[in-house]
Amino acid sequence: LNKGAGSAFGLEFQILDDANHPDAKLGKDGNRTIGSLYDLITAKQDKLVHPIGQWNYAFIRTDGTNVEHWLNGRLVVSYDRTSEAFRTARAGSKYADAKYGANFGEWESGNILLQDHGNEVSFRSIKVRELSK
Template sequence: MASAAMAETACKPAPGDTSNRLTAAERSEGWVLLWDGKDLSQWRGLNSDQFPQSGWTSCDGTLTIHEKGGEEGRAGGDIITRKRYSDFELKVDFRITPGANSGIKIFAQSDLSPIDKYTGKPVKVGSGIGMEFQVLDDALHPDAKLGRDGNRTIGSFYDVIPAPKDKLVNPTGEWNSARIVAQGDTVTFWLNGKQTVSFVRGSEAFREAVKQSKFSAISGFGEWRDGHILLQDHGNTVSFRNIKLRELPAQ
């Protein structure tokens, strides 16, 4: 498979493609691109100072993690922003393939060991720890039936709080849009413009939900002051674009 660096020179967006750009209004509102369709300098591997040399490609205006038999963290590994964020609004478009699993994590912590998806015990290879906006093919991936009350389905706060069953999901192969706002202790997820989850970090309800999740053994899970934005390698082909963020006033 071509490396991301090689793909940058070999691939170009289709003529007329307006993705991975900011409007004048967005710039005035403080938005920045975390990826402009070419430049990967704002990202690195979860356990490396460099961007992965395999597994991920930057091509045709999409940033894609490629298939590795569904093995978590074994294609190119998760990627994280070099910068850490605390109060922000994040927007990401994503496109899944049939049966795919991935995630967009916030407040990711690069110094914590990954954990087993069934037991919550530390493992050597896996995904970084953070609060995850679940990206999943609910119809075909078995994870949709695990967890509690659908809290591993698309748009959920993975394994903690479920998205509603009437969420708006575009078909596999089409682009979906995630929006995440974290300001103070309040975090809200949207999927295709419709709110799916809202919670207050550190609240009694939040801590009870975490206690019932696979993250229960991680001290202070989700209550970190800041962290990285993370795009997950779950061993399936998933593409991302229009990755943009604006920092918000602290509350």
């Protein structure tokens, strides 16, 4: 959600505590739980989540329009940003609102953002790299 200068919106790999954060209970079919593509695609239910006080390892891999979300070594979400399935999910989400743009999530480039939900959160060993073809 764009809240003014310095704020932006885009596709989100959801990072929060499913058991204790109220946002994890909202959305549809768990699509706001850890590892999910926020408000669009629910992470696999057999995901491995470490409890508060232990580190979780998240990895996002993109190849063109194909995107994978990995959590603690397990693939939890896979999608094509230009597929009919993605567009259908978008049409049924908050991102169908015109303020997000007709092609939300299909941009060729953008920014990487880290967001908190008002709770303490820590990140470490953040790496961004382009993989050779």
